[in-house]
Amino acid sequence: MKLWLAKQRYLIDFTLASLARRKTRNLGLLLVYTVLVFMLASVTLYTHALRQEAARVLAASPEVIVQRMVAGRHDLIPPGYMEKIGRIRGVQKMEGRLWGYYYDAVTKANYTFMVPAENPPAAGEIVVGPALERSRGLAKNNGISFRSYSGKLHTFIVADVLPQASELVSADLVLMSEQNFRAFFDYPAGHYTDIALSVANPQEVRNVAVKLAAALPDARPILRDEVLRTYASIYDWREGIVLALLSAAILAFGILAWEKASGLSAEEKREIGILKAIGWETGDVIKMKFWEGLLISLTAFLVGFVAAYVHVFHFAASLFEPVLKGWAVLYPRFQLTPHIDGLQVATLFFFTVVPYAAAVLVPIWKAAITDPDSVMRS
Amino acid sequence: MIELSGIRKAFNQGHDNEYWALDGIDLSIEANKVTALRGPSGSGKTTLLTIVGCLARPTEGRVRLEGEDISGLPERFLTEIRRKRFGFIFQQFNLIKGLSALDNIILPAYPTGRPRREVLDRAEELLAGLKLGHRRHAKVEWLSGGEQQRVAICRALINDPELVIADEPTANLDTHLASEFMGILEGLADQGRTILLTSHDPLVVESDVVQRVIDMRDGKLIHEH
Numbered sequence: 001m002k003l004w005l006a007k008q009r010y011l012i013d014f015t016l017a018s019l020a021r022r023k024t025r026n027l028g029l030l031l032v033y034t035v036l037v038f039m040l041a042s043v044t045l046y047t048h049a050l051r052q053e054a055a056r057v058l059a060a061s062p063e064v065i066v067q068r069m070v071a072g073r074h075d076l077i078p079p080g081y082m083e084k085i086g087r088i089r090g091v092q093k094m095e096g097r098l099w100g101y102y103y104d105a106v107t108k109a110n111y112t113f114m115v116p117a118e119n120p121p122a123a124g125e126i127v128v129g130p131a132l133e134r135s136r137g138l139a140k141n142n143g144i145s146f147r148s149y150s151g152k153l154h155t156f157i158v159a160d161v162l163p164q165a166s167e168l169v170s171a172d173l174v175l176m177s178e179q180n181f182r183a184f185f186d187y188p189a190g191h192y193t194d195i196a197l198s199v200a201n202p203q204e205v206r207n208v209a210v211k212l213a214a215a216l217p218d219a220r221p222i223l224r225d226e227v228l229r230t231y232a233s234i235y236d237w238r239e240g241i242v243l244a245l246l247s248a249a250i251l252a253f254g255i256l257a258w259e260k261a262s263g264l265s266a267e268e269k270r271e272i273g274i275l276k277a278i279g280w281e282t283g284d285v286i287k288m289k290f291w292e293g294l295l296i297s298l299t300a301f302l303v304g305f306v307a308a309y310v311h312v313f314h315f316a317a318s319l320f321e322p323v324l325k326g327w328a329v330l331y332p333r334f335q336l337t338p339h340i341d342g343l344q345v346a347t348l349f350f351f352t353v354v355p356y357a358a359a360v361l362v363p364i365w366k367a368a369i370t371d372p373d374s375v376m377r378s
Numbered sequence: 379m380i381e382l383s384g385i386r387k388a389f390n391q392g393h394d395n396e397y398w399a400l401d402g403i404d405l406s407i408e409a410n411k412v413t414a415l416r417g418p419s420g421s422g423k424t425t426l427l428t429i430v431g432c433l434a435r436p437t438e439g440r441v442r443l444e445g446e447d448i449s450g451l452p453e454r455f456l457t458e459i460r461r462k463r464f465g466f467i468f469q470q471f472n473l474i475k476g477l478s479a480l481d482n483i484i485l486p487a488y489p490t491g492r493p494r495r496e497v498l499d500r501a502e503e504l505l506a507g508l509k510l511g512h513r514r515h516a517k518v519e520w521l522s523g524g525e526q527q528r529v530a531i532c533r534a535l536i537n538d539p540e541l542v543i544a545d546e547p548t549a550n551l552d553t554h555l556a557s558e559f560m561g562i563l564e565g566l567a568d569q570g571r572t573i574l575l576t577s578h579d580p581l582v583v584e585s586d587v588v589q590r591v592i593d594m595r596d597g598k599l600i601h602e603h
Contacts, residue, residue, distance in 0.1 A: 006494075010487075014488060278486040281458075
């Protein structure tokens with residue numbers, strides 16, 4: 001064992017000396033490799049953290065949302081709906097919600113106006129999301145006017161700004177009282193945008209949805225799980241788009257790595273011949289090259305991954321932010337909770353380190369099994 | 379020490395350009411002697427050297443090292459014999475560029491796993507013996523031809539081999555350096571090492587250091603002095 005360790009140490013020593021001898025080539029390769037790992041790791045870390053964040057935020061949302069459909073379009077919930085739902089067994093709590101979209105010509109962005117279930121702002125006051133605070137330069141106690149769809153100007157006082165922690169889903173939110181909301185959108189009394197239901201037993205959620213569809217044929221129940229799945233697939237899709245764009249870079253790296261690793265120079269082949277002639281075994285030569293490949297790929301992997309971690313969790317993935325995060329004109333700004341998934345790291349490792357190690361080893365193996373007498377004839 | 383019987387070596391066997399570099403060699407290389415193979419280019423000297431040095435296997439015939447047949451041994455065992463018992467000095471020196479003289483010298487010791495201190499001490503001793511201690515950290519490409527050859531000699535001796543094999547050792551040296559090399563060779567012979575070399579340089583083959591000269595032509599031994 002001691003002998004084996006001593007041999008490995010010698011091999012690593014020689015490998016480091018070899019790497020240092022071809023500084024430009026190896027540094028270039030290391031740089032390209034690191035950038036690739038950085039990009040791939042940034043995309044996967046970011047989308048994974050976004051999915052986690054969305055799931056965390058939505059964890060407190062209602063189990064079922066009921067919307068009414070007219071000609072396949074979302075319509076207002078008329079009075080009397082709530083009574084019918086109240087008779088369905090398993091529904092623990094229900095609440096009519098009021099919300100709508102408002103296009104602000106100043107920022108050319110859509111806001112979501114909403115009446116909160118608890119602690120609604122006082123009449124004439126609003127609470128705004130952080131993105132709105134930034135885009136309109138609002139602060140507490142400022143006044144702001146919105147022209148409603150009927151052409152009337154409504155003025156509100158900003159009572160508060162929502163915390164940044166929830167910005168992923170509250171960036172463009174404007175909270176107001178029921179009275180203000182109905183006045184602003186000309187909502188008829190007793191009508192709601194949709195209904196949020198709480199179901200005590202999670203196993204019963206699907207049954208409640210089935211009963212709802214039977215009792216109210218024009219209703220469309222939306223389950224929380226479906227929303228979560230939609231979010232997840234949106235991020236999956238975005239991740240896929242970015243990875244598809246990156247595939248050209250990955251391919252280019254593959255070609256470069258193959259070229260650099262597999263295209264042994266005449267000098268390297270000569271060196272392998274010398275090492276074999278002076279008593280190195282084929283296995284020693286392969287091990288030495290294996291260490292070389294491993295050192296390059298591991299360094300690139302570690303540096304690339306750490307850089308991606310810093311990029312995503314400290315600089316909010318500024319390079320990929322517009323593609324991966326935004327679904328509106330107002331981009332949410334928020335700090336993601338650092339999260340690393342073992343499987344994700346392993347997958348990335350497998351797709352970056354292993355192909356390189358293979359690209360290095362195959363040609364070396366070919367060169368290493370050549371007869372050592374070739375060196376006598378050079 | 380080494381006995382060769384019925385050695386034949388073919389290149390490109392079975393192809394149109396098949397060529398027999400050695401054609402029926404019977405030879406005994408005695409221990410503690412300096413033996414030189416002499417002959418024109420293409421006479422088979424280097425090929426014979428590669429077979430004696432376990433760098434290649436004969437197509438036909440047997441090689442015995444101290445009575446043991448080694449011609450059929452797998453590559454791994456031949457490598458081990460080469461590493462432990464033979465030291466090589468190549469015509470082009472075959473040093474690894476970018477590494478220092480000292481790093482080149484200790485290369486054959488890597489696969490042995492010997493303690494680094496011991497290997498370095500031995501390398502320093504060899505460098506001092508060949509008056510090259512001051513160049514230990516110089517990269518080999520910065521060394522003169524004579525210095526490069528002395529580094530190659532040190533490398534050949536790092537594992538303390540019984541047999542030193544040198545292929546055309548003076549081919550790249552001027553007369554002065556060639557004489558110096560013969561002095562080194564004499565020193566190695568005095569230490570009791572067996573030396574086998576190829577050369578057609580009169581300075582080498584007519585030297586008193588060389589005890590036996592074997593002439594070769596067309597892959598055959600034709601004459602012995």
